[in-house]
Amino acid sequence: MILKTYRWSFVVTALGLVLAAWYGLSAHLGIGQAIALVLILSILEISLSFDNAVVNATILERMSDFWRKIFLSVGIIIAVFGMRLVFPIVLVSVTAGLGPIEVIRLALEGGDPETPGTYGYELHEAHPTIASFGGMFLLMLFLNFIFGEKEHHWLGPIERALEKVGKLDYVQVIVAGAVLLVVAETFATEHGRTVLASGLAGIVTYLLVNGLGELFNVEDHVEHEDPATTSAGTTASGVNGPSGAARATGKAAFFLFLYLEVLDASFSFDGVIGAFAITSDPVIIAIGLGVGAMYIRSMTVHLVEEGTLAQYPYLENGALWAIGALAVILLLSIEVEIPEVVTGLIGLAFIVASLISSIRYNRAHPEEAHVEQHHAAQPG
Template structure:
């Protein structure tokens, strides 16, 4: 237990310092809101830590440290601040400076502009995450199955080249057709952008990652490609949390602090799972994480459709589904590990 605690000691310290600072500067209510945002980020992104841990194993220790430190700037400030700022400017037909002014001094107006951009954000993130889910299960080389009756069939279906991409495109066409009037083209473009980025980033990571026997330069390139993929995946997870945060508060500073502290905690969990080789013991945890990813992607796309009637998917629902799926996978993994140990067999 002490070995595991050393990974979360620093993020826990940062969370404590951050909450105390908010308490002193903004008061008890602001500190409570920040704590809620922190919990929201952790519940929505814990499955992200499981998936990222597998990719992180390809990186060198310096690249892992970069992902944990400077790499944190990209999802925290790039996705939670600059990303919505750019989308708000585009959706509202205003300049970036005006969007920044609204974010800092007129949070209600900024929230209204963000709601206009929300369907495009959801379409992008939803399609990116949906394809991550499909590509994991539509894999003919996959032999370890958690839900045997379903996953074995999906694995066999993976023999059809690019079937998962075709299925994702069909889902996107259906979502864009059911989207609010006047937004179909923008949603279709955003969704296609999410698909293209997912395919491109995964393909680059796999291409360079397969050059393990090549020279050091290629190995470094493989790590860089995997790092880029990690950041894109992390960013897609952050989109849902960013939008959900505005349902809790419109104070951008509190959102950045709460979600940023949560992201730091998730980063540390990712490194812990990778370095301790936990996924080799908890063999179904990665499956549960990908089911949670698929559920989150579908819920984000459902949010695009529900916007037509002025409805939205509650933020707690995606977090609850992810936690339940991960707990089920964890329980089955522990039972499998105990059975293997009782039989005197090595871990699967």
């Protein structure tokens, strides 16, 4: 099972290390240094994005096998080349007013992120735009979960109270808009207009992608399975429906896939920025973060195929609270330097805490745990 699920991660790791060795030799970094940097960056990406795997799994379990394969093939190409290599270049080009060719030249030259005019410096200067967009997108995801109906309440009194507040129309948008205004007008005054525009773009992107997913989530685009082997639930994307009882195909699956890619983009921002604290070489960064991203995707599939979310009822809650914490950290990082290790540890703490709570719950309710394990063991 492990070899089947992670085989492509192992292949990408091997290819990444070979490519790093070749690049290190040709770029005069040294083979050993290049390989070491790739391994460090891979671990950084995995540690920062483990909660992403849990959230992705809640969405991926609603997609057909075909679209799961697309997620691991086309999706990883978008994740590695799109978000870890092309996107930073496009972002620097737009924010610095430079042509793509000039940005690529700067990227290949490397340079200290503290030195004006370097690629790393220009990418750091674009951080308010990145943090505001990603922070608000992730905040909308968190608010959609915390104000929505849930099968299991991890932080009981808090989650039940917020669930009642969620009965108000558009409460997620109202809260997100209020947070953005506060951040733009009081906290990030130096970048107020940029933060406001980027944050609104993040909110609109979430509403658009999530809304399209719901629009096409109809009977014509869903494969039904035996209801006797499935259980009801609510997805992290905010689309209420059967978990495992129906798998999205066609347009519904496409927009869920699109949603996953935007979500991955939001998660990747802190990794890309944090990578420059380790090295300013964009090729090494793309290889290292790309290898890490592949493992996150394999972890996502592993969680789905093992039925982990069903076996540990609070795991999804913990992942969404970790996302809420990450959203706050991204917004704070507009003006305050926050070490990436802090971001990773906070997310990991929520995951571990929810896992421990799930184990305790299963021990206290063995009959429910047995049913969930039975469902998870069913083929398909």
